[in-house]
Amino acid sequence: MPRIIDVIDAPNMGANDLVMRVPEVGSGDFKLGSQVIVRDSQNAVFYRDGKSLDVFPGGRHTITTANLPFLSGLLKLGTGGKDIFTAEVYFVNMREFTDLKWGTPQPISLRDTELGYARVRGFGQYTIQVADPKRFVDQIVGTQGLYQTAQIEDYLRNAIISKLTDVLGENMTSIFDLPKLMDELSAAAKAKVSDAFLAVGIALKQFFVVSLTPTDETAKAIDERASMGAIGNMDAYMKYKAARAG
Amino acid sequence: MSDQFVEYAKSQMGVIERLLKGLPGIGGYIDKELRRDADKRVRDGLAQLLDQDKAALLEVQNKLLNSGGLLFMDDLDGAIVKLQTLIDRVKTASYGYAGFFDAQRIKEPQLDALYRFDVAMVQEAGVLGGAIEALRNAVADKSNIGPTIDRVTQTIADLGRLYDKRKEAILAPDLLAQPGYAPDVAVPPVSNAATDVATPAASNAATDIANDPDAVG
Structure with missing residues (x-):
């Protein structure tokens, strides 16, 4: 049974970490409605099927078809109506x-x-x-x-x-x-x-x-x-x- | 009313037009819950414009270097550092919970004055774009480079001072009521300010203003 990630964040980026990937390896099982929490000192790059679909600035972002417009089309093609999909998020440390x-x-x-x-x-x-x-x-x-x-x-x-x-x-x-x-x-x-x-x-x-x-x-x-x-x-x-x- | 805004924007430089359209308008400031968002949107828009100016300045600097302008590098780098500092201040400003963001009542003339600051900053950023373009021409002509760099530096300093004044006003909104404190610029009429923020709260706040034009927030 895949673990469905409801909250996606990277609160513990180290002082020298430029990028942290969630999940660290492989692809995560996300669903529409999952929350991406991005700190003010971060940006999050959202990948699905190897393509970067969106960049989220600081704040709480709910994954919907509105903020990932390409996603709805992809989902319709690939999942037969299910709203779970695999993706990965790269949290980029924007500090100096x-x-x-x-x-x-x-x-x-x-x-x-x-x-x-x-x-x-x-x-x-x-x-x-x-x-x-x-x-x-x-x-x-x-x-x-x-x-x-x-x-x-x-x-x-x-x-x-x-x-x-x-x-x-x-x-x-x-x-x-x-x-x-x-x-x-x-x-x-x-x-x-x-x-x-x-x-x-x-x-x-x-x-x-x-x-x-x-x-x-x-x-x-x-x-x-x-x-x-x-x-x-x-x-x-x-x-x-x-x-x-x- | 929106036609008037369009007419005003058309009369401005293209880059100013784009950013003015992005300003939240007075409506964004009306509801105290939305003031932070409105302020953040203004600052993000301004920082984006200044980032473009910085990129243009870096491009001019490389052209100048390639055409033998080594002796101007230090002065131009000084201007770029000042601009970068301003961008960082605009992007990362945190005003806390006092002043303009507090629960205190903000009068409509104060909102108007703050909005004039926003418009003035966008216009000044447009002036900076013009100064950078003049520098680009000076580099191409290999003449008058020093004074043109000075003008760019001066414009960045002016923009910084304007931003300081706006910050001061946000922390102490009473300053906005003082005659002559806010810049004297033509403010584009914003017909449907509340729709800029596009939330029911803003709409309600706008209605409240219509009923009680003296006090909002």
Whole structure:
């Protein structure tokens, strides 16, 4: 005898839970008149026959043919008059997920007008919020029972590093401009990353570049240039290097 | 009367027209039981419009970046952050059970004044849309970008101040009765305000107003 779910809710979503599926596995037996209770900090995406039929905002929603217009037709076709049907609900946590961290696993190599080329490392923090629950569930979550921030962090981190590399490559001419352009580069990276995140239904609420520093190798080259007092003069630099090597 | 509303809406920008149609109208505020719903509907509608503005602003920001406008990124990001903050405030506002939502009697002029705030906010959101469009043009022309970003930022700040004032009025409805407190905007005549909420309670409340135009709620 199938258990018929009269009240569908997800009151115990954890701090890092992005999505909770009800039921966790398989399909639930729902009936018209079942109540979907959605917290203010949640949205619920209702699936039937593999299709997302509706997104419920915060509040109490009674499943009727009025709020699921496609459902009545499907029921007539499939159940021969019975009002029990199988479906699943994905409760999406709409709160902001703060203090997520990103960092460059490998240094980013850049062409540099002063040093020839430079390598920088960076790290920072960001905050996300699901902006489009349906798109997020469709494109990222799939059919998993529980989806947490840790499962998506690699994807987001890679997107950030890819966009940051793009922004630095296109806009930074020399590492010596870095202190002057830090805010601008950070804002530019945020703009690019926002676009990439929105494509999977996530809004980038905050984005900080905490540090963008040259690698030891590049720092040494900067020191050499500074110590000889010939920044911007490649000829003098080469002579200096040759003299040091000799 | 509904024809008048249609005529008014037609005279406005398209985006304003859409949102004004979504406003619950004075009728939504009449019954104290429905005031929260009416307020939530107004805020949701406004947040939706501002979300669209933010998406447009992000698109312009990427265009600006791709056309070599790195130096403007910080200023434009500042505007986007301000807009995001406002959207979050509008979406998540919780006014508690006091003030406008309390069981106290709300006079009709106060309802009218609050409705004027709603209309003014929608119109100001339309102004913001216009400012973003001007920025889009400035980016395409590569001229006057800085001042146009300033205008966008200023418009967001104006909208924030208007929202603060409305919030203040909701917590202390007596403010709404003060001359000059509510914005001086043309309010579209709402012929059948109660049907906006579409509940019997609202209809009854509307009837009560007709019988006793001085006090409602």
